[in-house]
Amino acid sequence: MEGYTAVLQKIEEEKAKLVEMAHAIHGNPEVGGQEIFASDLITGYLEEKGFKVWRGVGGLKTAFMASYGDEGFHVGFCSEYDALPEIGHGCGHNLIGIAGVAAGVALASSLGNLPGIVSIIGTPNEEDEGGKVDLVRAGVFDDVDAAMMFHPGCSTCLHVESLACRDYRFIFHGRSVHASTEPWEGRNALDAVIQTFNGINALRQYLKDDVRVHGIVSEGGLAPNVVPDRAAADFIIRSRDSHYLGEVVEKVIACARGAAIATGTTLEVEESGYPYDAMVSNRVMADLFGESLKESGYKIDSPYEEGRGSIDMGNVSRVTPSIHPVVAITDQWVPGHTHEFTALCDTEEAYDVMLTVGKAMALTGYKILKDKNLQKKILEEFSASIKKDIG
Numbered sequence: 001m002e003g004y005t006a007v008l009q010k011i012e013e014e015k016a017k018l019v020e021m022a023h024a025i026h027g028n029p030e031v032g033g034q035e036i037f038a039s040d041l042i043t044g045y046l047e048e049k050g051f052k053v054w055r056g057v058g059g060l061k062t063a064f065m066a067s068y069g070d071e072g073f074h075v076g077f078c079s080e081y082d083a084l085p086e087i088g089h090g091c092g093h094n095l096i097g098i099a100g101v102a103a104g105v106a107l108a109s110s111l112g113n114l115p116g117i118v119s120i121i122g123t124p125n126e127e128d129e130g131g132k133v134d135l136v137r138a139g140v141f142d143d144v145d146a147a148m149m150f151h152p153g154c155s156t157c158l159h160v161e162s163l164a165c166r167d168y169r170f171i172f173h174g175r176s177v178h179a180s181t182e183p184w185e186g187r188n189a190l191d192a193v194i195q196t197f198n199g200i201n202a203l204r205q206y207l208k209d210d211v212r213v214h215g216i217v218s219e220g221g222l223a224p225n226v227v228p229d230r231a232a233a234d235f236i237i238r239s240r241d242s243h244y245l246g247e248v249v250e251k252v253i254a255c256a257r258g259a260a261i262a263t264g265t266t267l268e269v270e271e272s273g274y275p276y277d278a279m280v281s282n283r284v285m286a287d288l289f290g291e292s293l294k295e296s297g298y299k300i301d302s303p304y305e306e307g308r309g310s311i312d313m314g315n316v317s318r319v320t321p322s323i324h325p326v327v328a329i330t331d332q333w334v335p336g337h338t339h340e341f342t343a344l345c346d347t348e349e350a351y352d353v354m355l356t357v358g359k360a361m362a363l364t365g366y367k368i369l370k371d372k373n374l375q376k377k378i379l380e381e382f383s384a385s386i387k388k389d390i391g
């Protein structure tokens, strides 16, 4: 129990500083890729605590890797700190960021003679582009053996799943003419967009239940008396199953192609460079986290809920055994990405949950580093689940 006590004590010792940092990040919201205040604040603190810090990892200027220890099983805590435009910390990334820091500092201080590496990985720009997609591509997670983070919410869920997701823009090029004097000479790009929506709406009936296709008209012409020569629509396509998602994407693109043929326009297809993978939650780690959350004094109110959103931790979960539990910071229903949720993420209750989750993640890490058998089980379950998903 020495390590346990050390973990819990360290977070109590650092409590005032940790809450001060989370509150300061909340009060200085920075959007994705611009989180200079937050990353400077966190990396400065971690250096003071004896961590070796590499800034700008993966080519992202506000990303970092802060590590403690030289050899052994490598436990990583992901720290997010980006905010939403206008809304500020309406997703609670100030709490995510500092819970990861708390867990890392507490686990490092309790290591004693235990072999192991403890890292805090600063993962910026989650809301806009999915910074972890860049970090995974750059190999930042290649040496990490187990990765953890949490997300604040209105109910608690240990085994968080998510949908794989791809973003497309369909741009149609037509021919502009006066819409009344010689419309027969025109090729209406907006009609192609409308036909694309109609085609996709007809397709929905034949798609599996977990699929989501949602879009907007992003360009629809300039004036009602001019046949639009350019129009565009943005779509997000999601499914629990990455392979099936590929099939759905082909069908959706076929709707756009058909619309181009029908309207005599040409189609340009752009895919955003940030596809999200479905989250594969490591069950061994998630169960350990659940047990540790109880030991840290938290009452779990809902054990399982299927995720219907998409998270960039999904991409991490394909290269490293990972968990992304959601932990309630309120017993009221307050939708995320709202000013109400922003206010909630700067309360004493929210900071208490942040510290409790920090303790639970650190305890989870401690149990893993202490037990080689557990390490083996985590890696075995990871290989099996990835194989199942790929097969």
Ligand SMILES: [Zn+2]
Pocket: 091, 127, 337
């Ligand atoms: Zn969010």
Ligand SMILES: [Zn+2]
Pocket: 091, 092, 093, 126, 151
């Ligand atoms: Zn978020």
